[in-house]
Amino acid sequence: MFTDLHLAPRAANTRPLTPLDLLSRTLEVHGNKPGVAWRDHLWTYAEFGDLVARMTGWLRTQGVGAGDVVSVILSNRPELLAAHFAVPALGAILNTINTRLDPQDILYILDHSGAKLLLTEPATHAALSDCPVPIEVLCEAPDDLSSLNFFHGPVPSFDLTAAIADENQPISLNYTSGTTGRPKGVVYTHRSAYLNALGNVLGMGLTQDSRYLWTLPMFHCNGWCHTWAVTAAAGTHVCLDRVEPALVVDTIKARSVTHMCCAPVVLYMLLDHTSCPMPHRVKVAMGGAAPTPALLAGLEKMGLDLVHLYGLTESYGPVTINDPGDNAAIDLEDRARYLARQGLRHVTAARARVVDDKGNEVPADGKTQGEIVLAGNTVMAGYYRNREATEDAFRDGVFHSGDIAVMHPDGQIEIRDRAKDIIISGGENVSSLEVEATLHRHPDVLFAAVVAVPDPKWGEVPCAFVELKENGTLDTATADAFCRQHLAGFKRPKYFVFGALPRTATGKIQKFELRERARSRIAS
Known part of the structure; x- marks a missing residue:
């Protein structure tokens, strides 16, 4: 009976999943809430929505449409956040590029992606004298909202989600670091980005009272999808265009920051800068290396509560999470050993498995090593213009991470190394x-x-x-x-x-x- 035609999906009960809907809802419900802070400025979500609308209108005048790639090389500033909504609102694909790449790598990505145009800052523009792609250079810093690029003229009226006909259409194109050869372009879809963003909301406990500090570059896996997650929760984005210990600490205090994400090196830099406690607790999600007892002791003294994440560019950022919460061990050595694990599945991801070279799951004994493989809703669509690499990564019906790990009896994975390391x-x-x-x-x-x-x-x-x-x-x-x-x-x-x-x-x-x-x- 459940195969009857009258039960088939229809317009009234089927809508493409897209992160753009997350902004639409926040604009409707929380338009007057503080949405974006940068330096001495604070803008409501309604004002941020105007910036997105104006950027969308400007992109349209530049000939950007469905299927086009728009590349962006920017620090963590409001226009980069706005691009995460304005570019896909046209059915186009956002390509955020690492700000520290040398010009030759940037030119390779622009060529490989087929970028329609590039948004960047003066310093990057000066280094790209031979760039064949049209470039729009943003202002150095705003005096107020009206001095931001694109914030001119009347606000265009448009439907954020009108161009999204298929939730599996691409939303962004993120290039890997290229440590073993040319960077590979990882294709993200609207559906998977939406799901991972909601997973971040639940996993990190984001609410409309959250104030998220952008210590993690937005160009990295679209900020692990927090560009969309913080917006979904109607939290405040606190933009930070450079990661300097003194600036991070001052901003945490000035903006009453509640959440941040970063690599371990940022935390070591903070501890090397100060051991003074913050005026309030801050939840910090870290990925990339296991925390040491010394790091945990220093963070605890500062008032930073650590969460350990694991993921890849190919998994939209976090795919597992280790958040001990109130169950954290008292002994620092025990806590460090526990937090060294990458944890259990992220809320909207499938379970990460550890398998041997025949594809069989290794014993959950915390000793037997195997490769982490993934299969679920938050795994990339594939590598752009690279069928061979895509098929190899997805061989045997799973995504092969290349990370070597063990499985503990409680189901938590713990990385031992990269296969190549x-x-x-x-x-x-x-x-x-x-x-x-x-x-x-x-x-x-x-x-x-x-x-x-x-x-x-x-x-x-x-x-x-x-x-x-x-x-x-x-x-x-x-x-x-x-x-x-x-x-x-x-x-x-x-x-x-x-x-x-x-x-x-x-x-x-x-x-x-x-x-x-x-x-x-x-x-x-």
């Missing part, structure tokens, strides 16, 4: 993450990264790159003695290199560059 020394597998975690326990270490380098006897050995705290005095002999106390012999780094570590704009260590440095150093 496992060091095989004398036939033994060495986890670079384990060695890094050990080095982070030393009080002088701000950040550490470990890579494999060739060795004539052992095949590969670990090489440790160490960035010290401001007054740190750790040297090779002391570092080696410290590792001897805490690591098996085959796991200890054979080489130590001290100095600043190269990072991406999202704070991740660029291990591909460290591998080149290590090989060059040893060869010489």
Whole structure:
């Protein structure tokens, strides 16, 4: 009986899922609420909606329409947030580009994506003298709302969702970091972005009283979909166009920030800057590395409550979440061990599985390693103009992450390493993450990264790159003695290199560059 034609979907009960609807609802219900803050300015959602409408109208005059790609290279400012709604409102696809890429990589992405035009800031424009794509350069900073780009003339009247005929049509195109070759363009759909945004609302506990600080770049997985999530909750977006410890701390205090997301390096920078407590608790979602006891102790003293997320560009950002909440262990070592896990499935994602090389789930014993694979509603549509890479990533009916992990008896996953970062020394597998975690326990270490380098006897050995705290005095002999106390012999780094570590704009260590440095150093 449930296959009767009169029960089939129809216009009255079927509407494409899209993040644009999240803004529409917030404008209807919470138009007078504070929507966007930047520097000394604060605008309501109604005013932000006007900015989106004007940007949409301007894009239309530039010939942007359904299926076109609009590229954006901007810091975390209101126009970038507005582009997350204005571009897809035309049925076009938003392509946010890493602000720290060199001009050649930017030109490759513009060419590969077939960008119709580029929105950027003066500094980037100056570096792209040979750009074949039309460029619109935004003002340096607003004096008030009316000085923002696109905020001129009457507000166009339009339906935000009118151009969305299919919830599976693309909403954005995000390029991977390209650490193993040319960047790949990851295609996001309206449906999956909508679902992951709502998952963030529930997972992070966002409400209309939330004030979200943009320490995470909006260009990175569309800000892990928080561009749409914070809007769905009618929380306040607190834009931050540069991540400097003093500015972050001052903004948390001035704007009464309740939530933020970032890479671990940002948290280490904050602790290196101050240990003074914030005037209120702040929920911080971190991804990219396991927290150390020292980090947890410092964050707790500052009033920052840590949540550990796991995800990839290909999964719209977070796909699992570890939020101990009120069940957090009292002992710091126990808490650190627990928070090292990547947690359980994100609210709107399917369960992350850990499988062996035959596709069978590994025992949930916290010891047996396998690869994390994903299958669900928040996995990419595929790689743009790259059928071969798409089919390889989706082989056997799942998405292969390339991350090596274990499954604990309670169902939580815990990453041991990236498949490409496992060091095989004398036939033994060495986890670079384990060695890094050990080095982070030393009080002088701000950040550490470990890579494999060739060795004539052992095949590969670990090489440790160490960035010290401001007054740190750790040297090779002391570092080696410290590792001897805490690591098996085959796991200890054979080489130590001290100095600043190269990072991406999202704070991740660029291990591909460290591998080149290590090989060059040893060869010489």
